[in-house]
Amino acid sequence: MTSHRPPVTPEAPKRSARQQFYWQGLHVPFVAPWSDEEPLPTSLIKRVGPDGAEGIAYADEVSGADRRDGNLWVRWPLLRGRGQPRLADIHPLRQRQAMSHMLCMVCATSTFNNDEFRRWGGKHLFIGRDVDGRPIRDGDVTDTPPVCLPCAVEAAEACPHLVKGHTAALVERTEPWGVSGIVYDPRTLRPIPTKTKNGLTDVAFEDPALRWTLAARDVVTLHGCTPVDLSELATLGVAA
Template sequence: MTPPRQFYLKTGLHVPFIAPWSAETPLPYEITKKVRPDGREGIGYTDELSHADRRNSNLWVRWPALRGRGKPDLAAIHPLRQRQAMSHMLCMVCGNSTFNDDFRRWGHRHLFIARAVEGHPIRDGEVTDTPPVCLPCAVESVDACPHLRKGHTAALVERAEPWGVAGIVYDPRTLRRIPAPADKELTEVADEDPAICWTLAARDLVALTGCTPVDLNDLAALSTAA
């Protein structure tokens, strides 16, 4: 796999791989009822291209891939690059594979970081839309990201197993959008939930298992020593 091109802010920090750019605006669409590839009824596009618009029978938002054009939106997430990063375990910041030397050194585990919620560590069974991160980018992120500077947690994770998607859920009868929970931008829907047939997916969700909390400074020191 060819390493992705890197883009930087004037400060010298990375523009995250999963950040959208101003030229990458969502494409217009019209929702209708359709029979999904798996035989179940659900939503579809009126002008659907099944090979491009679905993954695992689930309908996905249409976003162009024009990385590097315009200005980056550091507070947002590009749906398809997030999905790519989660599917292939790419670093969410630089876009390179996290199946690297550190992965092998850490006993075939990936590094995940998250904002600390009431000081809780990343735990087994936790569901997340945040892809893994390589160690140098993790150290950069906790220094650069205002949310992570307020408090973060990190863990080495054995498995990131598919759990579902986050997206916009439509009413099966009226095809009207069902509002997301008050504290969420999108609604999280598990793969086994019938509502997934009526969900326009915008992010992949995984469940983390085999989680070992770590301190990034200690991890960086060990990596340097190696």
């Protein structure tokens, strides 16, 4: 049912800097949704796919817009900067864009072929919350896009989740793993309860539940990970 995308390579297209938004002194991340960007109402039905397997579909589905690699995605408008930012949430389509093209999740500039990328030997910076003192390791699964060094330092000092503790690593490459989304019961078409705070479940491409999943985030695995200290990395960057 699903055609796996190849890993992102340095030949991926570079993206120009996008308009930056600030709210009450905080830099609003590119992947953050705004209050005017509410999920669009939809009606789900069962449908037999090209592979003969049954799964969910929209009653008024437009395959080119609603699916990616055969996976059904949530419908969200793109109205960045409209209303108030919801800093604790993630906009599904911008997250997907940032992950697919390796854009900084805060400023949306490419993390390919810049000074940092070359100085780090062709690696990308990833950060996350430090929940158990465990560093980022090879094979870790994440739905958090990369980040440029200035935005990483800024986020570590301003983001409430990261101020409490964060971990960072330089990563050689990412590989598509699956999606994070809402899994529906094949019999009732009702969402299957989950214990996660965001209500989403990580589903691998090989999982039969994928065809019953309404995707909201791209999920990748990290490879060639080197744990780093952000402060030291920033100091080295200034020295360079």
